[in-house]
Every structure is written in structure tokens, then in C-alpha cells.
Amino acid sequence: MKLSKTQFRKDFEQSLTSEFATDVAKAGITETFAALSSVVKQYYTQIWQGDNQYKDRSQKKQTYYFSIEFLPGKMLKSNLLNLGILSTVREGLQELGIDLEKVAQVEPDMAIGNGGLGRLASCFMDSAASTGLPVNGNGIRYRYGLFKQKIIDGYQVELPDSWLNNVNPWEVRRADKAIEVTFGGETWLEETEDGRLIPRYRNQERVLAVPYDTAMVGFENTRVNNMCLWRSEVPQDLDVKFQNMEYMRQTSMLSAELYPDDSNYDGRLLRLKQEYFFVSAGLQRIIRHYKSNKIAPIAQIADYIAVHINDTHPALCVPEFMRLLLDENGLSWEQAWDITVKVMSYTNHTILSEALEKWPEEMVHTLLPRIYQIINEIDKRRTDELLPHVGAELIHKTRIVKDGQIHMANLAIIGSHSTNGVAKLHSDILKDVELHDFYQLYPERFNNKTNGIADRRWLQISNARLSKLLDEKIGKSWRHDLVKLEALKDFREDTETLKQLAAVKLENKKDLAALIKEKNGIEVNPEAIFDVQIKRLHAYKRQLLNVLHILKLYFDIKDQPDLEMVPRVFIFGAKAAPGYHYAKAIIKVINEIAVMINEDAVVKDRLKLVFMENYNVSLAEAIIPAADVGEQISLASKEASGTSNMKFMLNGALTMATLDGANIEIKEACGDENIFIFGLTKDEVYEYYKNGNYNARDIYEQNPVVHRILNAFIDGTIPNITNEGPEIFESLTAFNDEYFLLRDFNDYVRAQKDLENLYRDQRAWAQASLMNIATSGIFSSDRTIRQYAKDIWFIEEKSEEV
Numbered sequence: 001m002k003l004s005k006t007q008f009r010k011d012f013e014q015s016l017t018s019e020f021a022t023d024v025a026k027a028g029i030t031e032t033f034a035a036l037s038s039v040v041k042q043y044y045t046q047i048w049q050g051d052n053q054y055k056d057r058s059q060k061k062q063t064y065y066f067s068i069e070f071l072p073g074k075m076l077k078s079n080l081l082n083l084g085i086l087s088t089v090r091e092g093l094q095e096l097g098i099d100l101e102k103v104a105q106v107e108p109d110m111a112i113g114n115g116g117l118g119r120l121a122s123c124f125m126d127s128a129a130s131t132g133l134p135v136n137g138n139g140i141r142y143r144y145g146l147f148k149q150k151i152i153d154g155y156q157v158e159l160p161d162s163w164l165n166n167v168n169p170w171e172v173r174r175a176d177k178a179i180e181v182t183f184g185g186e187t188w189l190e191e192t193e194d195g196r197l198i199p200r201y202r203n204q205e206r207v208l209a210v211p212y213d214t215a216m217v218g219f220e221n222t223r224v225n226n227m228c229l230w231r232s233e234v235p236q237d238l239d240v241k242f243q244n245m246e247y248m249r250q251t252s253m254l255s256a257e258l259y260p261d262d263s264n265y266d267g268r269l270l271r272l273k274q275e276y277f278f279v280s281a282g283l284q285r286i287i288r289h290y291k292s293n294k295i296a297p298i299a300q301i302a303d304y305i306a307v308h309i310n311d312t313h314p315a316l317c318v319p320e321f322m323r324l325l326l327d328e329n330g331l332s333w334e335q336a337w338d339i340t341v342k343v344m345s346y347t348n349h350t351i352l353s354e355a356l357e358k359w360p361e362e363m364v365h366t367l368l369p370r371i372y373q374i375i376n377e378i379d380k381r382r383t384d385e386l387l388p389h390v391g392a393e394l395i396h397k398t399r400i401v402k403d404g405q406i407h408m409a410n411l412a413i414i415g416s417h418s419t420n421g422v423a424k425l426h427s428d429i430l431k432d433v434e435l436h437d438f439y440q441l442y443p444e445r446f447n448n449k450t451n452g453i454a455d456r457r458w459l460q461i462s463n464a465r466l467s468k469l470l471d472e473k474i475g476k477s478w479r480h481d482l483v484k485l486e487a488l489k490d491f492r493e494d495t496e497t498l499k500q501l502a503a504v505k506l507e508n509k510k511d512l513a514a515l516i517k518e519k520n521g522i523e524v525n526p527e528a529i530f531d532v533q534i535k536r537l538h539a540y541k542r543q544l545l546n547v548l549h550i551l552k553l554y555f556d557i558k559d560q561p562d563l564e565m566v567p568r569v570f571i572f573g574a575k576a577a578p579g580y581h582y583a584k585a586i587i588k589v590i591n592e593i594a595v596m597i598n599e600d601a602v603v604k605d606r607l608k609l610v611f612m613e614n615y616n617v618s619l620a621e622a623i624i625p626a627a628d629v630g631e632q633i634s635l636a637s638k639e640a641s642g643t644s645n646m647k648f649m650l651n652g653a654l655t656m657a658t659l660d661g662a663n664i665e666i667k668e669a670c671g672d673e674n675i676f677i678f679g680l681t682k683d684e685v686y687e688y689y690k691n692g693n694y695n696a697r698d699i700y701e702q703n704p705v706v707h708r709i710l711n712a713f714i715d716g717t718i719p720n721i722t723n724e725g726p727e728i729f730e731s732l733t734a735f736n737d738e739y740f741l742l743r744d745f746n747d748y749v750r751a752q753k754d755l756e757n758l759y760r761d762q763r764a765w766a767q768a769s770l771m772n773i774a775t776s777g778i779f780s781s782d783r784t785i786r787q788y789a790k791d792i793w794f795i796e797e798k799s800e801e802v
């Protein structure tokens with residue numbers, strides 16, 4: 001949009017007056033943020049309304065992305081950038097003596113997601129709007145987002161994330177569009193005069209779902225999509241006999257809290273209720289809009305909408321959409337089923353068995369009686385239809401309802417026309433192993449969509465220095481089309497560019513060093529290698545393998561106090577699910593080792609270990625631009641994709657990687673010489689599973705380095721871990737090291753040595769860094785979302801011609 005500094009200053013000062021009866025001199029920082037964000041919102045509401053009208057008028061097909069998590073982080077700078085007014089506003093504020101960075105900081109992170117899955121959903125929201133694709137989010141407006149992490153005595157302590165204490169400037173409450181969702185009670189089928197069966201209900205629990213809409217503003221275009229988040233409330237017309245405090249409490253609990261588990265399924269009733277709540281409300285709103293907009297008869301709805309099921313959490317979309325078509329719109333089963341499969345598509349994000357949702361039949365029966373009937377009918381009809389054609393065993397293996405449980409992934413696959421994995425390797429594993437039975441039945445449904453990241457946030461906004469250098473070297477086209485970064489390859493031998501690249505990294509490292517000093521009180525040397533592992537704490541991600549290597553370096557120094565080595569700063573950021581005991585033990589151990597190493601005078605500045613508390617989107621934005629190395633060391637086959645790996649690459653870090661998830665595609669893009677690869681391959685891992693011949697204790701007995709490191713956990717070398725040390729020791733020995741840390745240890749040490757050696761050659765390092773940036777273009781989520789649009793949703797980009 002067009003905006004002059006003078007106009008902006010006028011608008012902003014007016015906002016301070018009209019909203020807070022104050023002025024620039026008197027306003028506090030919270031008021032300044034509120035007034036500023038309110039101005040920004042006013043700037044885009046017109047575009048938003050215009051695009052809504054365009055969507056209604058043009059009647060083009062739209063996608064609804066159903067996700068139980070979104071993880072947008074802060075929105076102010078993203079909205080400013082996308083509106084094309086970031087520098088105007090920055091300079092305008094400066095003239096008033098206000099620092100935009102300070103103002104932006106007071107916005108709470110919108111953290112209604114846990115990790116990769118939620119962040120991917122938000123990258124998709126940004127990319128969809130920015131490529132002009134009509135894709136709207138649908139989720140839950142949790143009153144409390146992901147907990148805030150404090151580290152006290154080395155332990156993780158969880159504090160509530162009360163992100164809505166001050167008004168959320170971006171959301172619009174649409175009370176008029178509230179929808180009712182019902183639970184429980186009894187249902188039975190009654191025959192109508194024309195012989196149709198219609199359900200009757202008694203004693204249902206009614207919940208009001210109120211939508212809160214947030215604009216997803218496209219980058220320098222006229223597209224504004226919607227992220228709809230539902231809040232649960234007590235229906236206003238509730239019969240007085242139900243109007244009690246307990247009902248109120250139960251009802252508001254539905255949207256009260258985000259479940260803090262990542263890649264781990266929690267089978268509590270409240271979670272199932274949350275899943276149905278946002279699914280039902282979202283689908284009802286879609287159908288209501290479709291009908292009120294008189295687009296076409298309901299039987300044609302598949303030509304106008306696509307519904308995406310992000311992991312299995314919204315898999316109830318399948319039976320709920322069937323219910324709405326059958327019971328509320330009078331379609332036949334055959335018609336309804338045909339439409340449902342056309343409308344629905346599903347993404348699988350993990351093969352970890354502990355993450356696969358299976359709801360007890362009894363629970364679904366009691367909570368959602370009509371949905372339970374429909375699920376059984378889907379299952380029965382499919383069985384009857386397939387039985388003449390395929391063996392009973394294959395049918396049994398792919399059934400939705402069996403062993404007293406509803407298998408949600410099976411429901412999602414059977415009820416949709418597309419199932420995709422999130423990286424090549426992961427999609428292959430789905431086809432060949434995890435979902436092989438389904439692949440045999442529905443081969444045409446399977447496809448891959450390698451994840452991506454919103455480069456506007458992860459480069460343009462978070463790494464201003466690198467962005468500026470790129471503009472100078474290759475022009476600005478990369479800001480609209482990330483693949484244009486390829487042009488940087490021409491500078492591979494250009495000494496000046498390499499020096500500038502290193503200088504940018506050094507400045508970013510100084511900023512991070514200052515943050516570390518402020519938050520952790522630890523002095524780190526910006527010339528050291530900044531080696532970073534930031535992600536949820538999970539055994540399969542193997543933060544502990546990183547720790548074992550750090551201990552090795554520490555003992556090397558202790559054995560040889562004059563040892564010459566490139567100084568290293570190891571940086572961790574990770575939240576553990578509150579009930580994940582082992583993950584919490586690892587956090588404690590990292591913090592105790594940090595004390596031991598950082599306070600050991602012999603070490604000097606050769607080694608530092610920093611655990612940064614409360615890892616979230618904003619902290620990632622501060623850390624990644626300063627990283628020299630990104631640690632992506634999950635056990636091969638376990639990390640479906642990973643997305644921070646792409647963020648590191650884009651910011652010129654080199655990757656220390658196993659052949660897992662999207663690491664493989666990163667390696668193919670940047671070339672073997674610009675990445676450090678180690679460890680078992682997925683096939684070697686499967687070979688061990690097949691033969692059952694892994695023996696971790698043998699390694700512990702036979703490898704003296706490993707022996708010494710593991711003993712440090714139980715012999716008092718590492719202080720203050722009397723409970724956690726033995727637990728970790730046992731997991732690697734007595735419990736046979738489930739994630740093959742000891743098997744991969746030697747090769748990891750070798751790869752780390754290679755890394756250190758390359759770093760000694762600063763020119764070669766800068767060249768590798770440059771190659772990573774130059775080849776990262778394909779990992780833009782603009783590319784990913786376009787593939788979904790073309791192959792799965794069949795939707796079109798808005799043309800910006802007038």
C-alpha cells in the first residue's frame with residue numbers, strides 16, 4: 001500500500017489520542033504498541049473487506065486448512081512487511097523518537113501451537129496469502145497458549161502463557177457468526193414419510209462456538225485470507241435448568257488450554273472434545289457461508305471448497321461433513337461420500353507410534369453418538385465393497401474400527417482423496433512401510449509435499465543484515481521468488497562478498513552474544529563456532545547425542561589442558577512436554593553440565609554451553625541468524641521433515657545432519673561438500689529392527705571414550721544429577737539405547753572433527769555458507785503451498801491485474 005511518513009505519523013498520533021487519550025510523550029510502551037497495531041489493522045481492513053467481496057463475487061474454489069495448532073509468533077512486523085510499509089513506519093516512528101524494535105518486542109508471541117506442525121501451519125498461512133492463494137485457517141483460540149518455560153535450579157518449570165491479558169489487536173470477534181456444537185446425549189434414527197432415516201436427539205450438551213477472525217495479509221498484493229479461531233462459550237438461550245456454574249466451567253474449558261505435547265498423543269476426553277469442537281464449528285460455518293452466498297446447490301460443494309486435515313487431530317472432518325450433508329442437507333449416503341472424499345485431503349506428519357491417535361470406541365460412542373454411527377457405517381460399507389476384490393487380511397489391517405478403537409489415521413486416509421508425507425524420505429516410508437497396506441489399496445492417493453518455510457519471516461524480517469547484503473549483490477527479486485537466491489552462486493569466488501558474508505554473521509553473533517549475556521549471564525566469544533540445536537526436547541531428536549559429544553570435548557581438554565581447538569559455543573533451546581519425564585531429565589543434565597563446563601577455569605573460552613530458556617518463535621528469530629551450525633541429528637527415519645533445518649540453511653549456517661527427513665533434500669540441494677553427514681541410514685536402522693541385534697552395552701564396554709562419558713552420569717563427575725544421571729545412564733545401557741546414540745557416536749565425532757577443520761579455513765567456510773544460502777530457494781513454503789494448490793486442492797492464485 002501507499003503511505004507517506006507524514007500520513008503515518010498523523011494516523012499514529014491520532015490513534016494514541018482516540019484510543020488512550022494520550023500522546024507520544026506520555027504513552028507507555030504497551031499503549032504505543034496498541035495504538036500502532038490498531039493503525040496497522042486499519043490499514044489492512046479495507047484490503048481485507050475488498051478481498052472478501054472479491055471472493056464472494058468470483059466464487060472461486062477456496063481451501064480451509066484445519067489445524068489444532070497455529071504458531072504465528074509476533075505479527076506486527078510481518079504485517080508491516082507484507083503491507084509494504086515496514087521502513088516507512090520504522091522511520092516515521094524514529095522521527096517521533098520511538099524505536100520500532102522496542103515496540104515490536106512487547107507483543108506477546110501468539111503461541112497456540114507446540115512446534116513444527118503448528119509453525120508449518122503458520123508458514124502456510126503466510127505463503128498462501130503471499131502467493132495469492134485462497135487458503136483459510138481453522139483452529140482453536142486457546143485462552144492459554146504453550147506454557148512459558150523457566151529454568152530453576154536446572155529444572156524446567158512451566159508457567160501459564162496468558163497471552164490475551166491485553167487485547168489482541170489483530171483479532172475480530174464475530175459474535176453474529178456464532179455456531180452451536182453439541183455433545184453426548186442419545187440419538188436414534190426415525191423413518192420419515194418418504195422413507196428416509198433421520199436422526200433424533202435427546203439430552204445433548206450444547207456449546208456455543210464464537211469465531212475470532214485474524215487477517216492473513218499477503219506480501220505486497222491484495223490478498224487477505226482469514227485464520228478463524230473458535231472460542232467456546234455457554235449458549236445464551238440455554239434452558240435455566242442447565243444454567244449453572246459447572247456447565248459454564250465445562251464449556252469454557254474446551255478452548256482454555258493447548259495440550260503441550262508435540263508428536264505425542266494424549267488420549268484424554270477433553271482433547272477429543274476440542275477436536276470435534278473446532279471441526280464441527282468450522283465445517284458448519286463453511287456450509288452456512290456456501291448456502292447464504294447461494295453459490296450452487298449443495299451437491300456441487302466439492303467444486304467450491306477443499307478441506308485439509310492437518311495431521312489426524314481434525315480427522316473427524318470426515319464423519320462430521322458426512323453428517324452435515326446427510327442429516328442437515330438431505331443428500332444420499334453415496335452422494336455425500338463421493339463429495340466428502342473429493343473435499344478432504346490429509347497430511348501425515350509422523351510415523352512415531354506414540355503419536356498415532358486411536359480413540360476408544362466407547363469414548364466416541366458416548367461423546368459423539370451420531371458421529372460414532374457414521375464412522376461405523378463408513379467402515380462397514382467399505383468392508384462390504386472391498387471384500388469381493390481384496391483379501392480379508394488387507395481389509396482388516398486397514399479398518400477404521402477395530403480392537404475397540406477408532407484409528408484416526410485410517411479414517412483420514414479412507415475419507416480423503418489425498419494423503420501426503422512432508423519430505424521425500426518420509427513419504428517413501430509411508431508408502432513402503434507404515435501405510436503400505438493403504439498404498440496397495442489406494443496407490444493414487446499417495447504423494448509427497450516437502451515442507452517449506454516462510455522466508456519473509458525467516459530472512460527478510462529476522463535477518464535484516466543478510467537481506468541487505470543480498471539486495472546489494474543480486475538485486476531484490478529473491479524477496480518475491482526465493483529461488484532467485486541462486487544468483488549468489490556467482491559470488492562463490494568473490495573474496496569481497498565472502499568477507500561481507502562473514503562480517504554479517506559476526507555482527508549477528510555479537511547481537512546473540514549480548515542476548516546470552518543478558519539472559520544467562522554467560523560471556524561468549526563471538527569468534528567461536530556457534531553450534532545450535534533448537535527444537536522440542538524429544539528422545540528421537542537426540543539432544544543427548546549432542547551432549548555426549550560436548551562431554552567428549554570437555555574431557556579432551558581436561559586430559560590435555562593445552563589442547564588447541566576452535567572455540568565452540570553450544571546453544572540449546574527446547575521445551576519438554578510437562579509429563580515427559582525423560583525429556584525433563586535431559587534438560588536438567590544439560591544445565592548441570594553447563595555449570596560444570598562454564599565454570600571450569602581450565603576450559604577458558606574453548607567451550608561454552610548455553611541453554612536458553614523459553615524457546616519460542618521470537619527466540620528462534622534471534623538465534624538462527626547468528627548460527628554457524630544447525631544440529632539436525634535425529635535417528636534416521638524418525639524426523640518426518642524438520643523445518644528449522646531449512647531456516648538455518650537460509651541464514652547461512654552449515655548443517656550437521658543425519659540422513660533423515662528433509663536433511664536429505666537439503667544435502668541434494670547444497671551439495672555433499674557443504675553439509676556434514678553422519679550416522680545410520682534409515683535402511684540400516686530397519687535392519688537392526690528386523691534382526692534385533694543391537695547391543696548398546698557392548699559399545700559401552702568396548703569403547704573407552706563412550707565408557708568414560710557414560711560413567712560421568714553416575715560417578716559424580718557431573719554434579720547435582722543424582723536422580724537424572726542414573727536414569728539416562730540406564731536408558732543407554734540397560735534399556736539398550738532405543739535411538740542408537742552409541743551406535744552413531746563415533747561417526748558423529750568424526751563429522752564434528754570435519755566441521756572444525758573446515759571452520760579453520762574461513763574462506764572455505766564462507767563459501768560453504770554462501771552455497772547453503774544460494775540453494776535454499778526450493779525450501780520456501782511458497783513452493784510447498786503452490787504444490788498443494790495444484791496437486792491436491794485444485795485452487796488458483798488471484799491475479800493481481802486490474
Ligand code: Z15
Nearest residue numbers: 116117263349350422639640641642
Ligand atoms: C509435530 O510438530 C510434528 C509431527 C506431529 O505428528 C506432531 Cl503431533 C507435531 C512435526 C514433525 O515432527 C516434524 O518432523 C515436521 O517437520 C513438522 O511436524 C511439520 O511437518
